[in-house]
Amino acid sequence: MPLVEVRHLVKEFTRADGMLRRPSVVRAVNDVSFVVEEGETFGLVGESGSGKTTTGRCILRLIEPTSGEVRFRGQDVLSFSGEQMRLARREMQIVFQDPYSSLNPRMRVRQIVEEPLIIHKIGTRSERGDRVVELMRLVGLDPGQLDRYPHQFSGGQRQRIGVARALALNPSFIIADEPVSALDVSIQAQVVNLLMDLQSQLKLAYLFIAHDLRLVEHICRRTAVMYLGRIVELADTAQLFGNPQHAYTRALLSAIPIPDPDNQPVRIPLNAKDVDFQAPLREVATGHWAAVD
Amino acid sequence: MSAADPLLNVENLVTTFRTPGTEVRAVDNVSLHLRRGETLGLVGESGSGKSMTAMSILRLVQPPGKTQAGRVAFNGRPNLLELSEREMRNIRGAEIALIFQEPMTALNPVFTIGDQIAEAMLVHRQAPRAAARDRAVELLEAVRIPSAVKRARDYPHQLSGGMRQRVLIAMALACQPLMLIADEPTTALDVTIQAEILDLLREMKEKLDLALLLITHDLGVVAGHVDRVAVMYAGRIVEEGPVRRIFSDPAHPYTRGLLASIPGRAPGKRLASIEGAVPNIAHLPPGCAFEPRCAFRFDRCPTAPPPMFPVEQDRSTRCYLFDPEVRRS
Numbered sequence: 272m273p274l275v276e277v278r279h280l281v282k283e284f285t286r287a288d289g290m291l292r293r294p295s296v297v298r299a300v301n302d303v304s305f306v307v308e309e310g311e312t313f314g315l316v317g318e319s320g321s322g323k324t325t326t327g328r329c330i331l332r333l334i335e336p337t338s339g340e341v342r343f344r345g346q347d348v349l350s351f352s353g354e355q356m357r358l359a360r361r362e363m364q365i366v367f368q369d370p371y372s373s374l375n376p377r378m379r380v381r382q383i384v385e386e387p388l389i390i391h392k393i394g395t396r397s398e399r400g401d402r403v404v405e406l407m408r409l410v411g412l413d414p415g416q417l418d419r420y421p422h423q424f425s426g427g428q429r430q431r432i433g434v435a436r437a438l439a440l441n442p443s444f445i446i447a448d449e450p451v452s453a454l455d456v457s458i459q460a461q462v463v464n465l466l467m468d469l470q471s472q473l474k475l476a477y478l479f480i481a482h483d484l485r486l487v488e489h490i491c492r493r494t495a496v497m498y499l500g501r502i503v504e505l506a507d508t509a510q511l512f513g514n515p516q517h518a519y520t521r522a523l524l525s526a527i528p529i530p531d532p533d534n535q536p537v538r539i540p541l542n543a544k545d546v547d548f549q550a551p552l553r554e555v556a557t558g559h560w561a562a563v564d
Numbered sequence: 565m566s567a568a569d570p571l572l573n574v575e576n577l578v579t580t581f582r583t584p585g586t587e588v589r590a591v592d593n594v595s596l597h598l599r600r601g602e603t604l605g606l607v608g609e610s611g612s613g614k615s616m617t618a619m620s621i622l623r624l625v626q627p628p629g630k631t632q633a634g635r636v637a638f639n640g641r642p643n644l645l646e647l648s649e650r651e652m653r654n655i656r657g658a659e660i661a662l663i664f665q666e667p668m669t670a671l672n673p674v675f676t677i678g679d680q681i682a683e684a685m686l687v688h689r690q691a692p693r694a695a696a697r698d699r700a701v702e703l704l705e706a707v708r709i710p711s712a713v714k715r716a717r718d719y720p721h722q723l724s725g726g727m728r729q730r731v732l733i734a735m736a737l738a739c740q741p742l743m744l745i746a747d748e749p750t751t752a753l754d755v756t757i758q759a760e761i762l763d764l765l766r767e768m769k770e771k772l773d774l775a776l777l778l779i780t781h782d783l784g785v786v787a788g789h790v791d792r793v794a795v796m797y798a799g800r801i802v803e804e805g806p807v808r809r810i811f812s813d814p815a816h817p818y819t820r821g822l823l824a825s826i827p828g829r830a831p832g833k834r835l836a837s838i839e840g841a842v843p844n845i846a847h848l849p850p851g852c853a854f855e856p857r858c859a860f861r862f863d864r865c866p867t868a869p870p871p872m873f874p875v876e877q878d879r880s881t882r883c884y885l886f887d888p889e890v891r892r893s
Contacts, residue, residue, distance in 0.1 A: 318754035425841040455609040456781055457818075460825035460837035467834060482755065485784070489827035489835070508831070526759035528784030530826050532808045535788045538759055 272345050273306035274444055274476050275330065275363075280304070280339035282325050299325045300336070301500035304552075307444065312470065312477040314491030314508065316484060316523075321497040323480045327446045330478070331363055332356060343444070361391060364437040368449035370429035374421040380407075380432055381417040387439040406435040409472075411465060427458035431465065438469070448480045463490060484527045488512050493558075496520045502552065506559035516561035518546045570597035570637075571742055571775045572621070577634030579613075579620045588846045590616045590629065592799035595872075600742065603769060603776040605786035605807065607822075608796035609842055614779045617796070618745045622660060623652050639742055658688045661736035663729075665748035670732055671720040677704075677731045678716030684738040703734035707764060726757035730764065737768060743775040744768075750785065762789050783822060787811055792878075795819050798845050798853035800869070805879030815881040817858045852883070860885060 282300040300322045307313045315323045329336040332348065341348040343359060351359060367373035374383055384406055388399045407414040410431040421429055430450060437445055447466065451459040467490060469475060481487050487494055488508055495505040496519065504517040515521045522541035529536050552560045579591035591613045598604050608614040620631045623644065636644040639659060644652065656662075664670040672680060681703055682696035691699055697716070704712035707730040720728060729749060736744055746765060750758035766789055769776045778790055786793055787807065794804040795816065803816040814820045824836035840857040849855055851866035858865065864884045873886035884890055 318756065427841060455842055456783075456822060457609060457825060457838040458841065460827075460835035461839070463827070464834045464837055483827075484755065485826065485828045489831050522756055526756040528755075528758075528782060528788060530784045530787045530811065530823065532787045532811050538763070541756065 274309045274344060275307040275478070276340070276342040276345075277306070277326070277330060278304050278340035278342070280326065280329055280341065281337045282322075282329055282334065283337045298500050300329060303339075303497070303500075303502055305495050305502065305505060307476050307478055309443070310470070310474045310476055311493065312479050312491045314487040314494035315478060315480045315497060316482065316487050316494060317497035318482060318523075320499075322500040323497050324448055326497070327365070327448050327478060327480050331360070331365055331446060333365070357391075361440040362442050363444045363446070364440070364442040365446040365448060366430070366433050366437050366450045369453050370426055370433055371421075371453070373433055374429055376421055379418050379420060380412075380424075383421070383432060384417075384435045384439060387436060391440060393440070402439070406438055409438065409469070410435045425458070426454050427461055430454060430462050434462075434465065434469070438473070441473075443474070444476045444478070446478045446480065449482070450479075451486070452481065452483060459486075466490070484524065496523065499548065501548070501562065502560075503548075504559075504561045505552070506556075506561075510556070510559050514559075516555050516559070516563055518542070520561075569599075571600050571639055572596075572598040572777075573635075573637040574617075574621060575635045575637075577617065577620055577631065577636065579616055579625055579629055579631045582628045582630070583846075586846055589799050590845065591620055591631075594634075594796075594799075594801055596794050596801065596804065598743065598775045598777060600775050601769070601773045602792070603766075603778055603790040605790035605793045606777060606779045606796060607781065607783060607786055607793060609781055611798075611842060611845065612796040613799040613845075614796050615747050616799075618662070618747055618777065618779060622656055622662060622745070623649075624656075654688070657684055657741070658690070658739040659741055660743045660745065661739070661741040663732050663736050663744065663746040663749050665751050668720075668725070668728065668752075671728060673720055676717050676719055677723070681716075681731070681735045681738050684735055688739050690739055699738070700734070703738060704731070706737070706768075707731070707734045709734075724757075725753055726760065729753060729757075729761050733761075733764060733768065737772065740772070741774065743777070745777045745779070747779045748781070749778070751780070751782075758785070765789070783811075783826060795822075798843055798848055800853065800882060801872075802854065802883070803875075803879075803881040804872075805875065809876070809879055815875045815879065815886060816854075816883045817860050817885075818854045819881075821857075821859075864890070 280300055280303040284297045284299055285294045286297060287294045303326055317323045328334045330341050381403055384403045385399050388394060404414040412431050451462045479491055491508045494508045494511050495502045498519045504520045515524055519541055521539045525536050525539040547564060550562045550564050552562050555561050574596045577591055577594040581588045581590055594617050606614045619625050621636055625631055638644050678697060678700045681700035685691045685696040701712045701716050704715055709715050709730055750761050780786060790807050793807050793810045794801045797818050803819045814823055821838040827835055838857055843853055851868055852870050855861050855865040870882045870884050872880040872882050874880050875886055
């Protein structure tokens, strides 16, 4: 049984176009299906507006999907009651993109990391204190700094605090939504390494949402490419990068800046007229799905 | 001025910010030069001083910032820093144009894009109103905006991010500048749009024989689009040289670390990373600013900031490892 199973997920937003006009409906997520296996990193890539972040939030029901199915260890997450959902969130956590706005500036780090334990009524006060110290060490921060406020930390350290908070309840699944894109280049590698180390140590599964394709290629075992709300291709990462089948994937991959002056990519522009964006996904090779005719 | 002379020659530029009790050097002894038809990539992380260098060249630094020292020779003028504000206004936009990172906020939401492009020409009295309108449409065509006549009547919010960035490029080119400064021109854009905008900048540079200063934090962008690279760290240029040499054989440990930390060499493996954090320029170490994070530091590094040492022809670095005396031993 896969850890997370997403089936035919749809999220529609209605947009008011003015008082006298009928509101228009935008399908931000349009019939998205994929599974995340225990302990794997599954990459979700796409450009802004492709629906990747909305997909992640629908899985955790931070926003309610319009239709479709989300299963966690076989259980139907969308039918959970409030209480069941609260319990499920122990297992499913999220690390946000912006380490500046995702931490409460008025709370000390100790409170930020301990808060999930308090909400879920886990442990005594002293047990929670020990756990917070343990979590700080786990993410490579000095427990001696627990009484500081977020602004006293650098961006990379703040993102580590966000990771510690996400790990507090011992989850098995973490949605990492652009976890390093707000960080300086020289700091990104540190946080990526931390996420990879934690994965092997704690057997975590990640849904890794990113627009940095180089990073996705580096850390994801399988990758899905989203375009205009739909998955247009899904495969083992090496397969996807080595042998892309969908015209959009090819265009996207050929646009990645390559840090080698003598080996610049030949860009393949996307000619929207040549692509049937309604084509359903089909398996073009074992485990390699593409929305091509 | 002969063709081989640089169009822009910046020497020992210093820009400081004064806050109560301290003076912070945001641009610390920066020297660089740029020829027509050439692209220089100015690379650095946030706060490294790359944008402030550009603002200092254009004399757009706002108080409490102040350019304290240095020389900016441009197009036969010995020093832009000594010109009157009135003379400087004739250079900005007309001879040196600037493209900002945020195509959303750099455009005025209440004027059509055609009017905004024409305005630059009117300000610099390069064309009467009607001619400026026609030229605006030509420029929109040149930056490959489809149905330019119709688009010229659009407002910024009616365009996508990539289209807005094209409008900004058209606007920058309106007065036929000699030099273009593009400050993170693609950072807010998706990767496919980024590639298009970079190609467009290159095309315009070649067609108009521009000098292009491309400011970015992305070494991948630099690799494919510049002739020379200057790497900044904590307000100082730490390495400068031809792009091929810097990528094949980086000299400064910071440049080496940056290049090594780019993902993609060995999927699934830990990334090479630079330990520690970017220093606060208000509290720089007394010696080399990179010394606390440097894997190659030795006893000389914390003593005083290193000067530029030559690495080879056309390449120099601010690192004691390249001091001829150290190299000999």
